[in-house]
Amino acid sequence: MSAPRPSNAATRFAQFKLVLLAGESAVGKSSLVLRFVKDQFDDYRESTIGAAFLTQTIALGDSTTIKFEIWDTAGQERYKSLAPMYYRNANCAVVVYDITQAASLDKAKSWVKELQRQANENIIIALAGNKLDLSAKRQVETSVAEAYAREAGLLFFETSAKTGENVTELFTAIATRLPLENVSSRQRGTPKGVDISRPARRAPAATNNGCTC
Numbered sequence: 001m002s003a004p005r006p007s008n009a010a011t012r013f014a015q016f017k018l019v020l021l022a023g024e025s026a027v028g029k030s031s032l033v034l035r036f037v038k039d040q041f042d043d044y045r046e047s048t049i050g051a052a053f054l055t056q057t058i059a060l061g062d063s064t065t066i067k068f069e070i071w072d073t074a075g076q077e078r079y080k081s082l083a084p085m086y087y088r089n090a091n092c093a094v095v096v097y098d099i100t101q102a103a104s105l106d107k108a109k110s111w112v113k114e115l116q117r118q119a120n121e122n123i124i125i126a127l128a129g130n131k132l133d134l135s136a137k138r139q140v141e142t143s144v145a146e147a148y149a150r151e152a153g154l155l156f157f158e159t160s161a162k163t164g165e166n167v168t169e170l171f172t173a174i175a176t177r178l179p180l181e182n183v184s185s186r187q188r189g190t191p192k193g194v195d196i197s198r199p200a201r202r203a204p205a206a207t208n209n210g211c212t213c
Ligand code: GTP
Pocket: 022, 024, 025, 026, 027, 028, 029, 030, 031, 032, 042, 043, 044, 045, 046, 047, 048, 049, 073, 074, 075, 076, 130, 131, 132, 133, 134, 159, 160, 161, 162, 163
């Protein structure tokens, strides 16, 4: 005979599209995703070609499950024109710079501007200053990036994909900002996705490749 379900068995399940962007290659976008999704790190990672798609599910408290559908874009200049396909219907974005490369913050700022102009109007944007383990070679002061993030209305974290510092915190902070109030309660055992994204614009076909929605 099966055990009775606990009284808190009702659970909310929602999935959201998240895009990682940076104006530069090698700031650690793929490494952040690898740390978040598999809790691994590679010292020698191949540069991303086009974009990569991964998913990760996290629990918020006892009763809410969030599935992130993650588009990890390529930072190399030649792929720049593809980015709008990935951010246009995203619910959230992580714009990454490398704390040891001052120019990478300037490029991150231009992505933030573009997202604020062109992406879903409710998009949640986080700024991540990666490679925190290399703070001895730091070129971007925390206070400078933090002040910019506050002014631009962004979540802000300094992270290290290498050590894992602040990586879960970054994605959890985004999850807690997502609009869960519209998501219906579901019984545990039927975790069917509820995509509550507002398709502000029609998604280009390529954006849905490999996507479960
Ligand atoms: P593109 O795909 O070309 O846009 O690059 P990316 O932003 O995805 O960078 P990727 O994750 O491939 O990392 C580039 C290099 O930086 C790799 O050699 C990583 O091992 C290294 N790296 C990434 N994150 C960190 C970090 O937090 N600390 C240190 N020390 N190295 C890192």
